[in-house]
Amino acid sequence: MRRSHPLVVGAVLVGLICILAVVSFFWTPHDPGLVDASIALQPPSRTYPLGTDGFGQDIFSRILVGARICMLVGVMAVTIGALLGVPIGILAGMSRRHVGRRIMRWADIFYAFPALLLAILLAAANGTGSTMTAMIAIGISSIPAFARVANTASRSVMSRDFVAAARSSGIGWTAIAWRHVLPNILPVVLVQVSSALGRAILAEAALSYLGVGTQPTTPTWGRMLYDAQKFVYDHPAQIAVPAVFIAITVLGFNLLGDGLREALDPRLRQEA
Amino acid sequence: MRALGAIARQLLSLAGSLLIASFIVFALINALPGDVAATILGPNSDPASIAALRERMGLDRPLLLRYVEWLGGLLTGQPGSSALSGAPIGSIIGPKLAVTAWLATLSMLMGVVLAVPTGLYSAVRRKRADGVIISGLTQVAMAVPHFLVGLVLMIVFAVTLRWLPANGYTPLTSNPLQWLRHLVLPVAAIAVVEAAMLIRYVRSAFIDVLNEDYFRTARAVGWRFVPAVIRHGLRNASLEVITVAGLQLASLFVGSIVVENVFLLPGLGSQLLTAVNQRDLPVVQAIVMIFVAIVLVINTVVDICYHLLDPRVRAQDEETSS
Numbered sequence: 001m002r003r004s005h006p007l008v009v010g011a012v013l014v015g016l017i018c019i020l021a022v023v024s025f026f027w028t029p030h031d032p033g034l035v036d037a038s039i040a041l042q043p044p045s046r047t048y049p050l051g052t053d054g055f056g057q058d059i060f061s062r063i064l065v066g067a068r069i070c071m072l073v074g075v076m077a078v079t080i081g082a083l084l085g086v087p088i089g090i091l092a093g094m095s096r097r098h099v100g101r102r103i104m105r106w107a108d109i110f111y112a113f114p115a116l117l118l119a120i121l122l123a124a125a126n127g128t129g130s131t132m133t134a135m136i137a138i139g140i141s142s143i144p145a146f147a148r149v150a151n152t153a154s155r156s157v158m159s160r161d162f163v164a165a166a167r168s169s170g171i172g173w174t175a176i177a178w179r180h181v182l183p184n185i186l187p188v189v190l191v192q193v194s195s196a197l198g199r200a201i202l203a204e205a206a207l208s209y210l211g212v213g214t215q216p217t218t219p220t221w222g223r224m225l226y227d228a229q230k231f232v233y234d235h236p237a238q239i240a241v242p243a244v245f246i247a248i249t250v251l252g253f254n255l256l257g258d259g260l261r262e263a264l265d266p267r268l269r270q271e272a
Numbered sequence: 273m274r275a276l277g278a279i280a281r282q283l284l285s286l287a288g289s290l291l292i293a294s295f296i297v298f299a300l301i302n303a304l305p306g307d308v309a310a311t312i313l314g315p316n317s318d319p320a321s322i323a324a325l326r327e328r329m330g331l332d333r334p335l336l337l338r339y340v341e342w343l344g345g346l347l348t349g350q351p352g353s354s355a356l357s358g359a360p361i362g363s364i365i366g367p368k369l370a371v372t373a374w375l376a377t378l379s380m381l382m383g384v385v386l387a388v389p390t391g392l393y394s395a396v397r398r399k400r401a402d403g404v405i406i407s408g409l410t411q412v413a414m415a416v417p418h419f420l421v422g423l424v425l426m427i428v429f430a431v432t433l434r435w436l437p438a439n440g441y442t443p444l445t446s447n448p449l450q451w452l453r454h455l456v457l458p459v460a461a462i463a464v465v466e467a468a469m470l471i472r473y474v475r476s477a478f479i480d481v482l483n484e485d486y487f488r489t490a491r492a493v494g495w496r497f498v499p500a501v502i503r504h505g506l507r508n509a510s511l512e513v514i515t516v517a518g519l520q521l522a523s524l525f526v527g528s529i530v531v532e533n534v535f536l537l538p539g540l541g542s543q544l545l546t547a548v549n550q551r552d553l554p555v556v557q558a559i560v561m562i563f564v565a566i567v568l569v570i571n572t573v574v575d576i577c578y579h580l581l582d583p584r585v586r587a588q589d590e591e592t593s594s
Contacts, residue, residue, distance in 0.1 A: 114526045211549075239424075
C-alpha cells in the first residue's frame with residue numbers, strides 16, 4: 001500500500017489542475033483581463049479570493065485561465081515529442097545495433113537545442129513568440145528523451161522469444177513494431193510522458209516569464225510572476241500564488257511519473 | 273592507444289554535430305517564411321528601408337553562400353555585426369560571456385558540493401525520518417523553476433534581510449567582494465534546483481553501491497563504514513554523478529538565461545533577450561550558436577570522461593575497435 005503514495009498524490013494534484021483548467025472555460029469569478037487601478041494589489045477577500053494584482057485584475061480568475069495555457073502547452077508539446085521521438089526510438093531499436101546507434105546520434109543533435117533556446121530562436125525568427133512557438137519548441141526539444149527511452153525498451157523487446165517467433169512466422173517489420181514492440185514499450189513511454197509534462201510546464205513558465213512564449217496579454221502563471229516581481233519591495237506576497245500553482249503542477253507530474261515507474265518496475269518495490 | 277582512438281572519434285562526431293547544429297540555427301533564422309529585414313524593422317516599416325537593409329546585410333545573395341560566409345566568420349571569431357548598431361558581434365558579447373560562464377560554473381560547483389554529501393547522507397539514512405524528509409524536499413525543489421527560487425531568495429535575502437544586492441553586477445577585476453555579493457543569489461537560485469536533481473541520482477547510486485556484494489565484503493573484512501564508502505562507493509557513484517552533472521552543466525548555461533533576467537546580470541542570456549526584443553537577428557543567431565556549441569562541447573567532454581572512468585565501457589570500446 002505504501003508504494004502507491006506518489007502515484008495517488010500525483011494524480012490528485014494533476015487532477016486538481018485539470019479541473020481548474022476545465023472550469024476556466026465555463027466560469028471565472030471576474031473577467032481575468034479587466035484592468036481597474038483603483039482596486040490594485042488588494043489582499044484576499046470574499047470578492048477576490050486570492051486578491052488582485054498590480055493592474056487590479058482578479059488573481060484567482062487569472063490562475064484559472066493560466067491553468068488552461070499551462071496544460072495546453074504541456075500536453076501539445078509532449079504529444080509532439082512523443083509522436084516524433086517514439087517512432088525514431090522504435091526504428092533505432094529494431095535496426096541492427098550499429099545502424100540503431102547511428103540513428104540515435106542524429107536524434108541526439110536535438111539535445112543541443114534545449115526548449116528555452118529553441119523557443120527563443122523561433123520567437124526571434126518569427127518576430128515575436130506565441131503559444132504556438134512555445135509548444136513547438138518544447139515539443140521538439142523533448143524528442144531525444146522519448147527516442148532514447150523507446151530505443152532502449154524496443155531493443156530489449158526485440159530480444160524476446162515472442163518476437164523471434166513472430167519474425168520466423170514471416171510477419172513484416174511494421175506489423176511487429178505495431179503489434180509487439182509498441183504495446184510492450186508503452187508503459188515506459190507513459191512514465192516518460194509524465195516526467196516530460198513536468199519539464200514542459202517548467203519551460204512554459206520560464207518562456208512566459210521572459211515574454212518569449214505566450215504573449216503577455218494572455219494570463220499565464222509565468223507572466224504573473226513577472227508582473228509580481230515589480231512589487232517585491234512592497235508586496236512580496238504577490239509572487240506566492242502563481243509560484244504555488246506552478247510548483248503543484250510540476251510536482252504532480254513528477255510524482256505521477258515516479259509512482260508509475262515504481263508501479264511498473266517490481267525491482268524498485270523492494271527498495272527503500 | 274584505443275582510448276585515444278575513441279576520443280578522436282568523439283571529437284570527430286562533435287565537429288559533425290556542430291556543423292549540423294549551425295546549419296539548423298542558420299536555417300531557422302534565415303529560411304523560415306518571413307523576410308529577415310522585414311522582421312528586424314518590424315511590422316510598420318516602409319518597403320524602401322526594408323530594401324536598403326536587405327542590401328546592407330547582403331540578404332539578396334544565395335542562402336547557402338551566406339551560410340558558408342557566416343560559418344567562416346564564426347570559425348575566425350567574426351560572426352558578423354549587429355543589425356542595429358553595426359558594431360561587431362564579438363565586441364558586444366565578449367564581456368557578457370564571462371558573466372554567464374562565472375554564473376554557470378559557480379552554480380554547478382555549488383550544486384555538486386551541496387549534492388554529494390546530502391545524497392550520500394540520505395542514501396545511508398534512507399529508512400530514517402531525516403532521509404525521507406531530504407527526499408521529499410528534493411522532490412519539491414525539482415518542481416520549481418530556477419527563476420522562482422531566484423525570486424524567493426531575492427525577497428528573503430535582498431528585500432527583507434537586506435544582506436545582499438537584489439540585482440546588478442560588478443566585474444571581478446574591479447571589486448572582487450562586490451562581484452561575489454552580486455553572484456551569491458543567482459548562483460544559489462540555480463544551484464538549489466540542480467542540486468535537488470543531482471541528490472536523487474547520488475542517492476540512488478549510493479544505495480546501489482551499499483547493496484553491492486563488494487561493499488558488504490569490504491565491510492565484512494573490517495573496513496570501517498566511512499573509509500569503505502570513500503574507497504568503494506565514491507568511485508562507483510562518481511560515474512553517474514559526473515554524467516548527470518555534466519548534462520546539467522549544459523542545461524544550466526541555458527537556465528542562466530532566465531536567472532540573469534531575474535537578477536539583471538549583464539550576461540549572454542540578458543543580451544540574447546535584448547536582441548530578441550530589438551529584433552537584432554544577427555546577434556540572436558550568434559548567441560544561440562554559442563549556447564548550442566557550449567552544450568555540445570560539454571556533452572562530448574562528459575562522454576569522454578565517462579569512457580576514461582568506466583572500465584566496463586573501456587572494455588566495450590576495445591571489443592568494438594578490434
